[in-house]
Amino acid sequence: MTMVQALGLYNYWVVVFLMMTGFYIVIARRNLIKSILGLNIFQTSVFLLYISMGKIDGATAPIVPPDIAAAAAHHGDHHSDHHGHGEHAGHGVVDHGVDHGVDGATEIAHEAAHSATGYVAMTGIDAENIVYSNPLPSVLMLTAIVVGIATTALALALIVRVREDYGTVEEDEILQINQEEWAAGRERAAKKKKASPGVSAR
Amino acid sequence: MTDPVNLIVLSLVLPLVAFVMNFVLGNRPNARECSTVVIATILFGVVGLLASSVFDGQRPELFVSEMLPGFSIAFSVEPLGMIFALVASGLWILTTIYGAGYMRGHHEKHQTRFFGCFALAIFAAIAAAFSSNLFTMFVAYELMTVSTYPLVTHHGTAEAKSGGRIYLGILLSTSIAFFMMAIAWTWSLCGTLDFKQGGILNVPYEAGEISTLALGVLLGLFAFGIGKAALMPMHRWLPAAMVAPTPVSALLHAVAVVKVGVFSLLKVVVYIFGIDLLQATGVNLWLAYVAGFTIVVASIIAMTKDNLKARLAYSTIGQLAYISLGAALATPDSVIGGGMHIVMHAVGKITLFFCAGAIYVAAHKKNISDMAGLGRQMPWTFGAFLVASVSIIGLPPGGGAWSKWFLAVGTAETHQYALTAALMISSLLNIAYLVPIPIQAFLKPRPDRDSNHDSDHSHDHGEAPLACVIPLVITATLSIVLFFAAEPIYQALLPIVSE
């Protein structure tokens, strides 16, 4: 493995470290709230894993400048049948001049560049060569974030319940209480059996 | 209607009808038991009709369904199964009559459940008898185990519970761990489980897919997996099951359950291994010695038992081992001897159990040492006992003489003289543990029982109820008749060992 390759993966390794720290907190901590915190860290780190996949060097967020978008929409109304037969490398890259006349996307960009000259002039962005990062990881993670907070809310509600019932959120203490309860139950059952056989344990 | 295939259907359906009728007529005991007796009689007639065509050389087949791809529930009748079915259905009639007398004389509870399970067990026996492949046989075998469990634990006491636990534990464990394994192994070797004249395992053996040693292991899996054959050390369930009411012991532990075991073993030897294959490889001999060992040891243990039913139980273990020995020797004569012994022992042993029950109902005696002098009050019962003992021991004019003769011939043919000796010794032991019982009942005076305040009315009892005595007299007579009627049985069984 070359240095360059290693550099190309560094962020994943950091993310792995973060994930594992979160994972460790979940499984090693005996305090229930701490476990949930760990779960949060774990999940947030997974979000980072996804998001860093979507990044393209030198690209921008997948938000098409409004002018270009409007132009594309106009174009798309007429040429929607063009979609689906473009086959070229570098998606997310609106790559001018690869397949003139065949690729719908190129046409869009072309046309957009025409109609949005004002925008280009204003911002200095070369509309024909805007590179967008991949939007799909973002979409997935938006869902996952909401799922994560739902889980957290549910977990916290349960913790409140457990705290009311047991008076503690430390797992060791809870287990001890359960153990004592179990032992007491057994003793009671045994005593009852001795005292009056055939009487219900309830 | 007399088409053999229809007869198979009928003989399978009739016990189920009896099962249902039991619950329908549960509130009216007289009607309930009458219906069972009537159905049992019809069943015997049907099986008899079927037998006449089977002994003429027909092999009717009935395909029910393919339960799983490659594994079907199917029936085909061959002589060995035919004879077993005849015995089971015939004795069912007598046992029902006897059972009605016994259960009422004893004021047992849950009689409906009792007779219901009984019918189910008979169904399983018939299904096993007619099964045309190992899969069907296994299903019937397990159904038998499960349906007889409520019978064994009928009394619902702690004793019944532990007896039932041993019963179910050993029978289910052996069948699941060994029998099922053996069947699956056979299937993976042969690709079929159908019983075939001459066996099916010779094909993979000749193709080199199974070594001689492995063949021996497979035989062992079958022999011990069929726990109902009660080969030592898988015999413990049989004495444990004696907590059941006596009619159960009589039918199930002299006829249906144990005979399903040895019958299955015989069928596996004849139709799965094939006696030629066993003769050629010699892997069967160790099993013959296990059987021989069981015969002698069980007889010795029987002598030490004072409880009559326990003694009969160990006697049964020994007698079953005769049949297993017949299977294990795998010569034509020994297999026929084994097949005949199914009949002879069934008739003889059921008589003995009937007697034990009758004594218990009439005199409330379980232990042999208390039975001295009872013969004068119960002459029929003890007379029958003596006659049946003669047959079990294998003395003329009891039917057992023939089957033992063929088994002895089998041992001689294979030059296993040690086993011949084992047969002889066990016959002597049989005399020693069976004959003294009726002898002391007739000849010894009743002991003085001044200390026992119930002695007054215990002197007054006579025979057991008629419903108990008639069946046992019939079966005792049968065991004599069979001595003179052995030839048809021999002729009927001959086709299974000749190509």
Added chain:
Amino acid sequence: MIEANLPVLLIVIPMITAPLCVLAGRGRIAYAMSLLASVLVFAIAVALVIKVGDSGTIRYELGGWEPPYGIEYVVDRLSSFMAMFVSALGMIVLFYAPHSVNKEIQPSKHYLFYATYLLCMTGLLGICVTGDLFNVFVFLEISSLSSYALISLGRTRRAPLSALQYLIVGSIGATFILIGIGLLYQMTGTLNMADIASRIDTIDGPRTIMVAFAFLTVGLCVKMAVFPLHTWLPGAYTYAPSVVTCFIAATATKVSVYAFIRLVYGIMTPKFAFELLPLDSALMVFSLIGIFVASTAAVFQDDVKRLLAYSSVAQIGYMLLGVSMSNIDGLTAGIVHMFNHALIKGGLFMVAGCFILRLGSSRLSDWAGAGRTMPWTGFAWAIGGLGLIGVPMTAGFISKWLLLTAAMQNGWWPVAALMLLSSLLAVAYVWKVVETLYFSEPSDAVVASTEAPAGMLIPTYAIIGCVVLFGIWTTYSAGLAAAAAAELLGATP
């Protein structure tokens, strides 16, 4: 119109009915609505089974967006079979529910309870029919969150605790699954299962895909409660309300097994999964250890629900054994066992629910002699127990038999032998209960108890009857399973 949209209706009906139940705000109305929804869903599932059997796999593009852009539902033989039995059990348990729910859950919560129940069903059914990997995650979370909530409703304070423990373990599992999905997505650029399957071989990055597979497997194993990741299950099953235990025990773990089957046979090829990664032998070892450990643990339990829970852990092992054989026979056995075990375990938990309703306890010592005062319930236990042991004429026998012969065909001698030995443990723990029911002296409470209400007994017997029915007649259990297995293996040779 309706016919074309069946796959999505399967999910949408319970999903929409749940908020309606909440809006209704009354237990009775919510119950009626959820019952109606579950019957409809079952009818749809049956229609789907028939349709798939007639005309092959149904692909349904949600919103009209073609995959891999949009999400796709794929209903093939296996998923329609799964959807059918999940919805069937969901429906029958719902028929069974009212008496038990009235006793165990406060009336003010009933409408929320039924809404959550429907949501759980939505999630499980969603996993069965979706063809999109990320969608699986979303549905998995729906079913998981709702089951945490349902479990926490048990009467003792252990219930919320068990739910919380399940939540923590379950969320770790879900996060593992999310990581696995992410890695697969990264290597293939798509989330559609069929698309991933078609692109996965062209990628030269076996290490990443292997790790993705491993993470998905571990995550699913948590959900399946495979030994040693089963720790959440006994507590959850024991302390949940009876009705919840019936439903979850019968369906949830099986749906996870289904997801695993999809993963191995639909996304990865068994060749990749099992030859490159020695996962089959690892699964086999864990399955076998799990079978023995869990069965042994079951023998020593006094609480019947806990006993059954340990038995479930063991039974999952049998299913995985079948799945890891990676041939048609083994896979068929695994699928059939899912179905049969769902029936058996669902039935037994329903029986346990009947006893708990009348005796107020799930401890075996409190059930002593109850077989005499509650004969029908006791008899149902006996039959279901025989099914669990695998006695012929019950469904359990069919799956055991198929598994055994498949193992033999594979030449897995020791596995076959160990499998049979382990089922002896089942005899021990089932019969322990039977003996207590019939041979122990009844206590006063037991003597005073009466037979369970017909409203519970009838659904229980419907299931127990199926245990016997599918032990004799296997066209629609083993037959469908075999067709599904053949389709799975045929699609990815």
Added chain:
Amino acid sequence: MTAIDVAILLFLAITAVTIARIRDLWAAVMFTGIYSFLSASWMLLLDAPDVSFTEAAVGAGISTVLMLSTLALTGTTEKASGAKFRPIPFMVVVLTGCMLIYGTLDMPQIGDPSDPIHIHPSPSFVERTQGDMHGLPNVVTAVLGSYRGYDTLGETTVVFTAGIAVLLILRRGKEEDSKTGGRPGSAAASGDNA
């Protein structure tokens, strides 16, 4: 890799480790909020503004509020034994981590436009939305609402489920109230916010 990347990642790592070691739960919750903010910032750098804002609002905002209200009910310090080093979980984590690192070895380089996810499906979502969405500029919104709309429906269902679940868990019936003397009010209210 820019300096700011390095700085954020470093801070993330430090925050995570601090959370693992700290025993004061108030502080841990605050650090979790910081962790979310840092992640959000990094997401912004990774061209994911939508996720970034959501994470900041949900992870650092709602989640922290929920945590704090829970803490108000349950107490704020972890037991001393809780924070000590545990070898078995550590081994599990190291093993899992090593496996993940091993898995990264075949991964495409970060930011490489020829990664599988950037070349498949073709045309990309960005291009497709141009035509399909009639001028909706934000591609993420477009995908969320249309192509993967059913995930979003599922997500809504998850939130709904959690809402009902919190109600189920925290609402006390009359009989239960008298038994345990629970305090449903504050916690239920905070739970409903989710």
